[in-house]
Amino acid sequence: MPTTQRKPYHNKNPLPPLNNIKKKFLEGSFPLDFADFMRQALYHPQYGYYHQNKPIIGNLGDFITAPEISPLFSQCLGNAIISYTQQKKSSLKEFCLLELGAGNGTMAFDLLYHWNQMGKRPKKYQILELSAPLRENQKKKLQQLPDEILATVEWIDQLPPKVDKRIIIANEVVDALPCSIGSTLYLDNQWWWSARKVDYQQQQFLWIDEQPKPSLPEEIDESFCQHKRIIEIPQHLSAWLSALRQTMDNGLMLLIDYADYDTALKHSHPNGTLRCYHQHSVHTNPLINIGNQDITYHLNIDLLASQLKKANWCLDSVQTQAHFLLNNGIQDINMETLKDQQRWQLANQIQQLTSPSGMGERYKLLMVSC
Ligand SMILES: C[S@@+](CC[C@H](N)C(=O)[O-])C[C@H]1O[C@@H](n2cnc3c(N)ncnc32)[C@H](O)[C@@H]1O
Numbered sequence: 001m002p003t004t005q006r007k008p009y010h011n012k013n014p015l016p017p018l019n020n021i022k023k024k025f026l027e028g029s030f031p032l033d034f035a036d037f038m039r040q041a042l043y044h045p046q047y048g049y050y051h052q053n054k055p056i057i058g059n060l061g062d063f064i065t066a067p068e069i070s071p072l073f074s075q076c077l078g079n080a081i082i083s084y085t086q087q088k089k090s091s092l093k094e095f096c097l098l099e100l101g102a103g104n105g106t107m108a109f110d111l112l113y114h115w116n117q118m119g120k121r122p123k124k125y126q127i128l129e130l131s132a133p134l135r136e137n138q139k140k141k142l143q144q145l146p147d148e149i150l151a152t153v154e155w156i157d158q159l160p161p162k163v164d165k166r167i168i169i170a171n172e173v174v175d176a177l178p179c180s181i182g183s184t185l186y187l188d189n190q191w192w193w194s195a196r197k198v199d200y201q202q203q204q205f206l207w208i209d210e211q212p213k214p215s216l217p218e219e220i221d222e223s224f225c226q227h228k229r230i231i232e233i234p235q236h237l238s239a240w241l242s243a244l245r246q247t248m249d250n251g252l253m254l255l256i257d258y259a260d261y262d263t264a265l266k267h268s269h270p271n272g273t274l275r276c277y278h279q280h281s282v283h284t285n286p287l288i289n290i291g292n293q294d295i296t297y298h299l300n301i302d303l304l305a306s307q308l309k310k311a312n313w314c315l316d317s318v319q320t321q322a323h324f325l326l327n328n329g330i331q332d333i334n335m336e337t338l339k340d341q342q343r344w345q346l347a348n349q350i351q352q353l354t355s356p357s358g359m360g361e362r363y364k365l366l367m368v369s370c
Pocket of ligand 1: 050065066067068100101103104128129130131171172176
């Protein structure tokens, strides 16, 4: 019979005094499901990482995202959205845009600016953002837009009511949803699941692997299993996708994330894909720097696909970021009119966004429609 395993996190440094977020955790009961730990660590309204008044995204923050690397990223996304509306024999002004988790507001700014230059604008541009400081950054950034465009922008606190035509965009948001973690085990001729939780003992947070159970979480089946494989399962994913589906009758959802298919992840990341970002360095321990580092994981495309189907979405395509950007005009800028330094900067940005060893292959763009 499998036994419970305890794996303390060995921290050689003496413990600092308990910070506020730790005290907050201690008001709860242990062991905590990792999704609950991650939710508090990232989104606690006072102490969570995304609620700190410090730079989070960008060179001065902890990590950088594609829209922050270059406006070319959002321009290509803008071109793809215009092509979609044309395929539907519609125009952009018939669609309400909804951006989830808009970060510093850079993608919203660049999209609206680009469309304005093309003489186009959406019916509305709504932003749903959980982080109060990031919402402030977004407001400051978007105030630089002409008044008539700014008038189309609206910040909302919950998902909006259903409209006929909507386009949802979310860059690096699904991988920020709190996830449960566990391992799949092959014992006594069947698959077992052992949830990996967070405990607190002798003033330390530590992992605790629960007693295995002879049934799998509903999000995965045997095809996801491999003995001792650790896998992340975004919590309430299907409910979240259903709620998004309820906001439109017709439309498109564009999800961009660090993502791969299950077979590849099983092979490349048997110990799971959890990653933490702090001052542009990456490590795998979410139980330190609590409230002071980002926690993320790779999106499992097969797991997402099954939940999309359940929520009545149709996954139309999965493209690498490089393929998507090259297909939507990233190389169409006329470099000849640019000065040497600008040309060099743009070439460098294109390289970062599209190179296979950089973001080009690892990030995927999922087109989802209804
Ligand atoms: C990794 S950041 C990406 C920010 C931005 N999209 C970018 O590319 O720079 C994740 C963002 O998602 C937001 N977020 C996380 N969960 C969310 C949810 N359920 N709904 C809306 N925003 C969410 C965070 O507050 C943050 O703005």
